[in-house]
Amino acid sequence: MKAGYRQTVGDSHYYSASPGGKRRPGTVGLRVGDLDVELATDRGVFAADEVDFGTRYLLGEAPRPPQDGPLLDLGCGYGSIAVALGQWAPQAPLWAVDVNTRALELCRANLDRYGRPDATVCHPDEVPPDVRFAAIYSNPPIRIGKAALHEVLANWLGRLADEGQAYLVVNKNLGSDSLARWLNQQGWPTTRLSSRRGYRILEVQPQT
Ligand SMILES: C[S@@+](CC[C@H](N)C(=O)[O-])C[C@H]1O[C@@H](n2cnc3c(N)ncnc32)[C@H](O)[C@@H]1O
Numbered sequence: 001m002k003a004g005y006r007q008t009v010g011d012s013h014y015y016s017a018s019p020g021g022k023r024r025p026g027t028v029g030l031r032v033g034d035l036d037v038e039l040a041t042d043r044g045v046f047a048a049d050e051v052d053f054g055t056r057y058l059l060g061e062a063p064r065p066p067q068d069g070p071l072l073d074l075g076c077g078y079g080s081i082a083v084a085l086g087q088w089a090p091q092a093p094l095w096a097v098d099v100n101t102r103a104l105e106l107c108r109a110n111l112d113r114y115g116r117p118d119a120t121v122c123h124p125d126e127v128p129p130d131v132r133f134a135a136i137y138s139n140p141p142i143r144i145g146k147a148a149l150h151e152v153l154a155n156w157l158g159r160l161a162d163e164g165q166a167y168l169v170v171n172k173n174l175g176s177d178s179l180a181r182w183l184n185q186q187g188w189p190t191t192r193l194s195s196r197r198g199y200r201i202l203e204v205q206p207q208t
Helices: 053-061 080-088 101-113 146-157 176-185
Strands: 026-032 035-041 071-074 094-097 120-122 133-138 160-171 190-196 199-204
Touching: 026 053, 026 080, 035 080, 035 101, 053 080, 053 160, 053 190, 053 199, 071 080, 071 146, 080 094, 080 101, 080 133, 094 101, 101 120, 133 146, 146 160, 146 176, 160 176, 176 190, 176 199
Parallel strands: 071 094, 071 133, 094 120, 133 160
Antiparallel strands: 026 035, 160 199, 190 199
8 A cells, every 4th residue: 555545534534624533733844856855744644654655756857847836746745745835836826626625734834934024824615716726736535536636727727827737646556547538538638748657747737
């Protein structure tokens, strides 16, 4: 089983709105290129014990974010991607969304620690509908099921700016290739940017 998917707490999962169970605050290191940070984590969030390989791979392989933004970390967890984006594009408006309230708390704290108190960390429903993103980065919540995932992606990819790009990391065993086909069928031109250890990085353009 992948490290990132061990966070079942009683009957709740890392993508629960309010994970139950005892808390177990901790920290994990994230080193990618020039980025070297220590992030607060806790039980009940994705990859609580170690930053997920897919997330590190995405950050190491996908192009650096545009400096102007706005940027979005979709399904931010404790904010590995958001913190990296915040460091690499320090002036860009930055958004991080998740449905897990514990993840949102941690992501807020991690962005504050690394100099981005201006970033907006919130539930997906709280992002004003007129915000358009120059880039979206995501290790998306595959485990919520195909139909729900398609709905989430259609919603956020529909909010890419005209010249925007999205970068998604998805494991082959969790359906990366059929997801790429579905995105192309829906009119989001999608290509495989890179592939390693069963993970694919998908680059998605705005709908044509
Ligand atoms: C695979 S984890 C990635 C977490 C983090 N970005 C990382 O790389 O460690 C996916 C995240 O998506 C969140 N999620 C689940 N459903 C969601 C939804 N409808 N909208 C936004 N985020 C969601 C989960 O709570 C989880 O934190």
